[in-house]
Amino acid sequence: MAVYAAVCLVIFLIPLVLQDAFLLNKYARYLVFGMLAVSLCLSWGQAGILNLGQAMTFGIGSYCMAMALKLKTIPVHTGSDGLPDFMVWNNVTELPWFWTPFYSLVFALLAGVLIPACCAALLGWFMFRGRVTGVYAAIITLAAMVVVQLLIIDQQKFTGGFNGITDLAQFDVAGFAFDAYDSATYYLVAICLTAALFLALAITKSKTGLILQAIRDEEDRVRFFGYDVALYKIFIFSVSAGIAGLAGMLYTIVMEFASPTFLGVPLSLSVVIWVAVGGRQSLLGAMLGAIIVTGVQGALSESETFLDSWTLVMGLLFVIVVLFMPKGIAGGMELLANRFGGHRAVPAVAAPKPARAEADDARRAESLS
Structure with a gap:
């Protein structure tokens, strides 16, 4: 819950540091796509x-x-x-x-x-x-x-x-x-x-x-x-x-x-990709996946360097995510948190037996001797 609130707080703070009207409109579009990804994650992921x-x-x-x-x-x-x-x-x-x-x-x-x-x-x-x-x-x-x-x-x-x-x-x-x-x-x-x-x-x-x-x-x-x-x-x-x-x-x-x-079909299939990249079992991951993918896509398509090859770059990124992060960005972050966050497996300890069970075991041992 705290992570969700922190991400939403960052979203609300963006206009305070960004005064460009064109960029605000672009980021608003990305947020809309994030909401669309949340809607699909709700039915597909959950x-x-x-x-x-x-x-x-x-x-x-x-x-x-x-x-x-x-x-x-x-x-x-x-x-x-x-x-x-x-x-x-x-x-x-x-x-x-x-x-x-x-x-x-x-x-x-x-x-x-x-x-x-x-x-x-x-x-x-x-x-x-x-x-x-x-x-x-x-x-x-x-x-x-x-x-x-x-x-x-x-x-x-x-x-x-x-x-x-x-x-x-x-x-x-x-x-x-x-x-x-x-x-x-x-x-x-x-x-x-x-x-x-x-x-x-x-x-x-x-x-x-x-x-x-x-x-x-x-x-x-x-x-x-x-x-x-x-x-x-x-x-x-x-x-x-x-x-x-x-x-x-x-x-x-x-x-x-x-x-x-x-x-259209292209938009509908794109939503599936956004959710898969972000992590279909995480609402926050799906939202961030949509924002990140559409943001990177917009940046590459507007760049002179990747003007003709940005679709290939996006395809490569999708392949990398599917191969190395099958649970999406959210799954990858959770894995990193468990690995470097100091979470260690606690050895299993046998539960103590009830007094009656101990008495039965003692009686059984005496009869065998």
Whole structure:
């Protein structure tokens, strides 16, 4: 717990020593990816559910926020008849019914968390009630994500298609606007990341968390003990999706647009890599893995030295981590702490026998003599 608090404190102190608005925006993006990694770690690392479609719920949350912020720009676009600009270009004459509730920012905030959670619960109900596990569950989540992405691209007149939803208003609460390049937005992301991290930690430390870990290690045995395994899986799958949806909303605020690439296969597979590098059984490790990997990736891709070869360098780093740190960065740090932290194995001492057992042994020895 203390390590978690210390890392979060460092995150909050960064704006005090960094005044560059562009870098603050970049680091805010990294924190969003850290939250997305925490969400996957919660389902994969703690419950053994490998979700290859985690970007689906991330993208749904992103679009929920984008729809609300887009509707705030309509008065700016004269002659649009109260419609977003891309709808006018696609000859839409009336605002679709499912856009109307997003005039309310409160509804958008709730929808960005609850819609991904409900989608995950529905998908999980079919999978886990049917006892679909392992690679088959991973394939189903990946297929569901691709279907949602294709649906968003196909319905261009309602979603903006390949271009996504752009030209958004700033996110504001009670008249206070969050500029994407201001420290206020960075702190907003940091606060949400901290809350999500400690919520996930509380779940893992609870009785529910212990049952989920048992399901991860030996699902059939937990089922034989009388627990509803499917219900526990649906619960953690939905919580994971809700956190991913929140991360998606924050990403739209930071990036100032929503795109179907947010629901793409590359992003979804990248999240799996981040969690694997950081350590899938450690929430803090997964978060740091995402921040470190995306940070190194950004630095290499912007460097003139590695401009054409940064992907090879990243691939080499992944191979090294997998070979020498199979439990990720968190596992490697734990191993080093145990080796150099003075922890020594205590020799086993035989437990004293009860008085009655000693008397029986003495009686048995006398009879043998």
